[in-house]
Amino acid sequence: MPQPQNASNWDDESFYRYTGGRWLYNEDKQMADRSVRFNMTELVRAAAISQGCDISACIKVEKLPEGDYNKVSLISLHGGHQVVAKVPNKNAGLPFYTTASEVATMNFGRNVAGLPIPKVYQDIVVGPSTERKFVHDGKRAVNIEKGPWNSALGYILASSTRERECIVRGLRFPRPEGIFGGPGGYKPTAKSKLDVLDDFEKVAAYLLPKDASVHIPVLWHGDLHDNNIFVDPDDPSKVLTIIDWQTTHIAPLFQQARTPGFLDFIGPHPSLGLIPMPPLPDNFDSLSAAEKEEAEKLHSKQSLFKIYEIQSGRNNMPVFKALQHSQTLGIQIISLIFQVFNDGEPIIKGQLIKLALDWEKVVGPNGPPCPLQFTEADIAAQRVDQQRWEEGVQMKGDVLEALGGAAHGWAGWSSHEDYDVLTKKLEIVKEQFLEYMANNEAEKTAWENVWPYRDD
Numbered sequence: 505m506p507q508p509q510n511a512s513n514w515d516d517e518s519f520y521r522y523t524g525g526r527w528l529y530n531e532d533k534q535m536a537d538r539s540v541r542f543n544m545t546e547l548v549r550a551a552a553i554s555q556g557c558d559i560s561a562c563i564k565v566e567k568l569p570e571g572d573y574n575k576v577s578l579i580s581l582h583g584g585h586q587v588v589a590k591v592p593n594k595n596a597g598l599p600f601y602t603t604a605s606e607v608a609t610m611n612f613g614r615n616v617a618g619l620p621i622p623k624v625y626q627d628i629v630v631g632p633s634t635e636r637k638f639v640h641d642g643k644r645a646v647n648i649e650k651g652p653w654n655s656a657l658g659y660i661l662a663s664s665t666r667e668r669e670c671i672v673r674g675l676r677f678p679r680p681e682g683i684f685g686g687p688g689g690y691k692p693t694a695k696s697k698l699d700v701l702d703d704f705e706k707v708a709a710y711l712l713p714k715d716a717s718v719h720i721p722v723l724w725h726g727d728l729h730d731n732n733i734f735v736d737p738d739d740p741s742k743v744l745t746i747i748d749w750q751t752t753h754i755a756p757l758f759q760q761a762r763t764p765g766f767l768d769f770i771g772p773h774p775s776l777g778l779i780p781m782p783p784l785p786d787n788f789d790s791l792s793a794a795e796k797e798e799a800e801k802l803h804s805k806q807s808l809f810k811i812y813e814i815q816s817g818r819n820n821m822p823v824f825k826a827l828q829h830s831q832t833l834g835i836q837i838i839s840l841i842f843q844v845f846n847d848g849e850p851i852i853k854g855q856l857i858k859l860a861l862d863w864e865k866v867v868g869p870n871g872p873p874c875p876l877q878f879t880e881a882d883i884a885a886q887r888v889d890q891q892r893w894e895e896g897v898q899m900k901g902d903v904l905e906a907l908g909g910a911a912h913g914w915a916g917w918s919s920h921e922d923y924d925v926l927t928k929k930l931e932i933v934k935e936q937f938l939e940y941m942a943n944n945e946a947e948k949t950a951w952e953n954v955w956p957y958r959d960d
Contacts, residue, residue: 529957664841771802
């Protein structure tokens with residue numbers, strides 16, 4: 505924004521509206537969730553005061569590229585000082601707690617843990633949780649315990665209760681994994697979801713890792729991609745600051761530990777555990793020059809991914825152990841229980857059946873009997889449900905591929921430049937989908953009713 509005639513007034517409508525793109529469906533709601541009214545002039549004044557000057561020292565306010573959850577502005581002052589100001593959107597999380605949590609987390613990280621985190625100008629209470637799983641997709645209005653909890657089991661059971669309450673209240677998850685409910689397809693029901701939660705709660709205590717070191721409550725930055733890490737341009741090995749701590753929350757280490765996002769990549773990932781570094785392909789010498797280059801790039805990414813795990817084993821054993829536990833059946837079930845609201849119950853039931861069949865491996869030969877009992881009919885029905893569920897997921901993947909390869913969680917966002925083209929393409933893809941799937945008008949209507957890319 506250029507300097508206004510009155511340097512004490514920095515009000516401009518573009519600061520408050522979402523201007524980063526458009527949505528092909530539910531656009532009014534998406535825009536409303538990302539629009540927020542605040543007093544930009546007073547925000548500029550506070551930024552100037554934080555640097556020991558008054559508002560007249562402000563020479564420029566620039567709206568930075570928008571993400572999903574915040575309005576971010578770069579405030580430039582005389583003397584070369586710059587202040588980054590961030591205001592959360594309505595969809596960022598619990599009002600007040602989202603910002604208060606980020607401030608407290610950044611203060612803790614900077615002053616207690618010694619991390620390179622920006623200084624905040626404004627101390628620490630744990631809870632309620634600002635984890636997005638507890639507040640997004642209508643969950644904010646659900647009256648459930650949001651922490652803090654006294655144990656890892658308490659946290660896990662609260663998560664199960666959250667899923668249960670969403671289902672009982674009839675909430676609809678806005679981004680289902682697949683296209684479900686059509687003729688002959690998988691049809692999610694509240695009963696099937698609640699049955700899975702009932703079974704999970706019977707065995708939850710047995711699923712937790714026996715190693716107490718991975719139960720410890722930790723803060724974990726869950727979005728460490730390149731854009732959130734600032735390094736010294738003269739010495740890239742030196743981290744200057746890490747940003748975007750919003751909704752960073754406390755949870756058991758076995759639920760938090762993961763390889764940082766900046767090391768993730770598309771392609772086969774190396775296995776966890778004490779195994780050799782991933783090798784180049786056996787036929788590497790016979791590949792073309794271009795194929796060798798691609799193989800070497802993939803090998804480099806795989807090696808860096810594996811090195812993080814190895815270095816964790818050398819320098820941070822609890823994290824190393826937590827990474828290994830992520831492959832166990834118990835942790836896989838715990839992690840999946842967060843997906844019941846998202847129609848993931850056939851997969852979770854399959855894992856619970858596997859748990860029942862392998863129960864002695866979980867509790868030992870002298871452990872209690874398994875509280876879960878599944879008949880042959882139960883097992884057969886689960887296999888059918890899972891097959892239909894997977895077909896629904898593949899169906900949605902095919903639609904997204906036809907739209908140009910959009911990600912599975914795509915909510916209809918488009919750049920301004922592509923909006924008209926994508927709108928027409930979505931109409932064409934929908935017609936092709938209905939023509940392919942429906943054998944008659946009744947089926948066409950049924951598939952139209954479950955088409956995910958439409959206004960609510």
